[in-house]
Each structure stands twice: as structure tokens, then as C-alpha cells.
Amino acid sequence: MQLGRPAPLLFICAMMFGFGFLLVPLYTVFCEWAGINGKTAGAYQQTQEAIVVEDREVKVQFVGNHNANLSWPFKPNQAQVKVQIGVQNQVKFTVVNPTSRSVVAQAVPSVAPSEAAPFLHKIECFCFRQQPLLAGEVKEMPLVFFLDAKLPAHIKKITLSYTLFDVTPAI
Numbered sequence: 001m002q003l004g005r006p007a008p009l010l011f012i013c014a015m016m017f018g019f020g021f022l023l024v025p026l027y028t029v030f031c032e033w034a035g036i037n038g039k040t041a042g043a044y045q046q047t048q049e050a051i052v053v054e055d056r057e058v059k060v061q062f063v064g065n066h067n068a069n070l071s072w073p074f075k076p077n078q079a080q081v082k083v084q085i086g087v088q089n090q091v092k093f094t095v096v097n098p099t100s101r102s103v104v105a106q107a108v109p110s111v112a113p114s115e116a117a118p119f120l121h122k123i124e125c126f127c128f129r130q131q132p133l134l135a136g137e138v139k140e141m142p143l144v145f146f147l148d149a150k151l152p153a154h155i156k157k158i159t160l161s162y163t164l165f166d167v168t169p170a171i
Contacts, residue, residue, distance in 0.1 A: 050121075051149035052086035058147055059083075063161040064093055072096055072105075074164045077140070085147050092140045093126065095164065097133035104169070105131045107141075107162040116158045119151040130167060 060083050062076035073096040083089050097103055107127040111117040122128075126141030133139055147158075 050086040050088070050146055052084065054084065056085045056153075057082045058085065058151065058155065059157045060089075060147075061157065061159045062091060062093070063159060064095075065161065065163040067163060067165050070105075070164060070166045072098060072164065074162075083147060085149050085151060088123065088144060088146045090142055090144045092142050093162065094138065094140050095131070095133065097135060097137050097139075100135050102132065102134050102168075104167050105133060105164050106167045107131070107164050110161045110163070112159045112161070113155065116151060116155050119148040120158065120160065121146055121148060127162060 059080055061080040062078065064075040066072055066074050073094070075094060077092045077094055081089060081091060093107075095105065097105075109125070109127050111120055122143065122145045124142055124144040126143065131139065131141060143160075
């Protein structure tokens with residue numbers, strides 16, 4: 001058996017490694033192009049009073065998911081609310097740690113349509129920080145938000161989805 005030159009194999013391995021690093025930015029570009037998986041910024045720093053649009057309401061739906069390696073109950077306390085543009089709203093999500101060990105969870109948000117993401121301002125969100133959960137603990141986690149008056153008029157419904165991950169440090 002004769003071994004070939006290792007240079008082509010090393011080149012292929014290096015290309016695969018580099019492609020792995022490019023997946024996240026490529027995914028972000030694809031999602032923006034396709035109009036899916038909108039991302040919101042961090043905590044909104046309110047510098048002035050929000051403009052209230054009294055004659056416009058938008059339906060906001062909430063979804064709670066967990067990744068495949070996590071089977072915890074995680075859901076919004078309300079499936080949807082009608083919100084007035086510029087008015088601050090609060091909803092809560094409930095998570096249960098059914099395990100016999102303490103864990104740390106992190107929620108990752110997504111907004112659909114992605115075009116609405118820049119106009120959804122979160123003042124407080126459980127997704128801003130990791131959530132420690134004791135064994136068997138049930139926890140209600142708040143989300144305080146409002147919709148900006150610059151939200152395009154054709155957007156009548158927004159879905160705010162959170163996926164929960166177990167980020168407990170390995171010891």
C-alpha cells in the first residue's frame with residue numbers, strides 16, 4: 001500500500017476548518033436575505049419618551065422552545081398579546097428544571113418577520129443573562145418591551161421566539 005502526498009489532505013482539512021468559522025456569518029447573511037431569524041439588540045436604553053400611536057395595534061406572539069438536549073418545560077404565560085405602538089408591555093415565560101441537579105440556562109431570541117427586529121425594543125429580558133435554576137425549581141422570567149413608532153405599517157403580527165439552552169459549566 002502506497003501513501004499519497006499529505007499536502008492535498010492537509011489543504012482539504014484546512015479548508016473545512018475555515019469553512020466552519022464562516023458558517024455563522026454566512027448563516028446571518030442568508031437569514032437577512034431570506035427574511036428569517038431576526039435578531040434583536042441587547043437592552044434598549046430609553047433616552048426619550050416613546051411615541052405612542054393610539055390608533056395602531058400589533059399582535060405579538062410568543063414561542064418558547066428548548067434545544068434537543070434539553071427537555072425542560074419552557075413556555076410563555078401568554079401565547080399572544082395585542083400591543084399598542086409605543087406602550088410598554090410585560091409578559092412572562094415559565095421554565096421548570098425537572099432534573100435533580102442545579103443548572104444554568106440561556107435563552108436565545110429570534111424575531112419574525114426579521115424586518116421587525118430593529119423596532120422591537122426590549123427594556124428587560126431574561127435573555128440578557130444566564131438563568132441559574134435549582135433542582136426542581138419553577139421560575140417565571142419577565143420580558144418588558146415596546147414597539148417603535150417607526151415599525152413599518154404593513155407589519156401587523158410579530159412572533160418573538162426564544163430557544164432555551166443548557167449552558168451549565170462542565171466541572
